Amino acid sequence: MERLIKSGLMFGNLVHVASPALVERYNRALKHLTGKTTSLTDFYVDISGYSPEVGHELGDDLYLNHAGVNRQFILLTTEQKRSPLLNAQFSTSRGILKQFIEENEPALFALTARDAVAGELVNSVYDMSSPARLFDIRRIKIEADTTNGALRQAEKLDERVERFMSEEDAWFDDVLIAEMIELAGQTGDVLRNPIDLKEMSFEQRNYWTSHFGGVYLFQDLELPGVICAQDKTPFEGGRVEYVFDLSERNRVANFLDLNGLVEPIVKARGIDAAAILRQKMDFVLVDALAGEGVEFAGRTRAEMRRLARRHSDLLPEEFHTLNALLNWAENGGPWPVITSDNPAYFYTLRAAAHKDAELVNMLLAELAPKDVRQLFICHKSLFYRRYETWADTKRAYVVDFLLNEYQVDKLGTRAALFGHDAPMEEPAPPVAKDPAADLEAVVARVGPWGPVTRRAGSKGKG
Template sequence: MKRLIQKGLMFGNLVEVSSPALVERYNRALAHLTGKQTKLADFHIDVSGYSPEVGDELGDDLYLNPNGCNRQFILLTTAQKNAPLLNIKFSTSRGILRQFIDQNEAQLFALTARDAVAGELQNSVYEVSSPARLLDIRQITVEADTIGGHVADAGKLARLIERFRTEPDGWRDDLLIAEMIGLAKKTGDVTRVPIHLPRMTFEQPNFWTSHFGGLYVFQRAKLSGVISTLPRASLGQMPIAPVMDLTQRNHIAEFLEINEFVEPIVKARGMDAAAVLRQKMDFILVDAADALDLDLGNATRSDLRKIAHRLGKGLPDEFLGLADLLRWVEGGGAWPRITSEHPAYFYTLRARPHADRDLVNMLLAELAPLDVRQLFITHKELFYASYARWSERKRQYVADFLEREYVVDKQGARAALFGPEPGMEEGDRPEPQPTPTMADLVGPWGALRKDRR
């Protein structure tokens, strides 16, 4: 993984903690939350305050996430909002932390100037011993305070001030005044500079979790359902239907269509479909050549074209399907019929713009894993696991490509592939829909074959 770290493709944008004062604050917060401390003089932290170096030192990568379902966090600076979230257990966690920091940035900036802020992403489930328990997680509540309890003390002082102002003999109550003075020494003048961190609650109806091999849960949709990476029978009884696994391509395709979650990339607004298709075909060729131990040369498009000629009839079905579609896009071929059973099918789709766009693109990356660019952008946990299994030759190609084509302009690459970022209200307000065509009525490439089993 050193190559990825050196190229900024792993542990990028972490916040450095190196000053003795910040290390001391971190240790106070760590002891407060976990009863543990670090002996490191410098380390790096993600948006939640998790440090891979501290995790390695403690021999526990989940030291801030016990049982993997109620993530704790330590904020030393509001700059953490731009950091990634490592060891993700739920796809919604980073977004929730980011919103919490954004909506309370002024207060958090003032609080972290004097102390560390610690808190937890709370839900009503404290353990996930069975997949069905995951469906009980509907809301996440964020509660936080400084280690010194400044927020709680400020609230208490505000109530005492109200008593002083409203009680007839408040100005003669020496105990009340003494308590107010004692708290004010700690919190400052809360009448001029209020200290308040609201208890915030976020809904989590649709999410991905790494538990039980990886599950995509859709509870708020036209058709609810669960999609499992492992065989669906391994989940046992679930309080939701349908329950699918990745082998049921036709069912998943129908599920995505019914919920209007996806669109063909050749119909996506503002996308250079031909360029995207060519790049997907390159990735597929690299994987095929690597599997046959063929020399990639410099892996230029010319080199890959030579490999395609060598493979001939042995070209992967994914490549051939995308090549047919590319010929249609460029005006030189017939409209291809690519059904949901075709290996190229999910490579031809992207998520429509809606609130769960990133979650759907994450699912599509798992269904089309040879598109390593989408895999890296939308599903880093799976990308790193896949990278560890690749040959040295493929690792080098992918790392060089991502450094050259993605790292230099991350926002531009994401916008070109997936469209503009959806707003927070996206999905709550329906957009005007065009009159459906026959292609819309029967699916992007033709009618879905119904599985009669």
């Protein structure tokens, strides 16, 4: 993993905590939340304030996330909003923390200028003793305050100010005035500089969790379901009728299609499908030849094509299927019939335009793990686990690719892969003079996935 760390692909964008003042604030918050402190004077924290170095020192990587639920957090600066969330147990946690920071940024900036803000993502579940607990998680509420209780003190001061302004004899209440002066000394002028954090709660119905070997829950759908990375047995006979594991490719594919969660890459508007397919083929090629002593890093696409021709007998079905689809998209070749039994099937899909697109792309990354770019973007924990199993030649290629092709334009790459243009009205189909001939022409032109617009200048029946 050292290559990933040095390249900034692992533990990147963490906030450096090195000043004595910040360390002291961190320790106050850590003591407040967990009863523990760190003796370290230099460490890094993620968006939640979790530090790998502190976790190593304490011998507990879940010191801010006991039992993997109700994640606690420590904010030393609003810059933590740019950091990743390490050891994520739920796919929604980082988004919730980021939104909380952004929605309360002015108040948090003022609060963290003097103290750390400590808090918790609270739900009604306190352990993961059974799968049924996952279905009890419906809403996540954020509770937060500084370690010295600045928000509680501000609320008290606000109450006393309200009494002072509304009660008839408040001017003569020496006790009330003394309390206001004492509280104001701790909070400052709450009338000119209000200290308040918005009460925020978040619905959590569709999400991924690392519990029980990795589970994707889709509860807020017309056809709800659960997809398990490992054993599905504990979820059968529960609150959701449809329960699958990742080996049931046909059933998973049908579930995604019936709920309108995916679309074929070659059907998506506003993207260069051919370029995406070529890159996926490169990833499959590297995976196939990684044990053959071939060096990949720095090779041009022409050199990668020559490698594919030279070692065609070693290339798996995914490569040949994607090549057939690329030939259709670019050259008007025959439409390849790709069923869910084909190992390349999930490589040809991406999430459709809906609110759970990130979750679906995460699932697709697990179903198509040789696409290392999507795996890194959408499912980092799985990427890191698989990285440890790869040959060194593949590791070198992947790091080189991510540094030179992805890191230089993260937003552009994500938009090119997963972005959605505004929907356009589909043209009305022509009236067929010969139904049998027309059906054959339509299947040859668009295939079973529906209308597909070919790239400009392509040849064939499109």
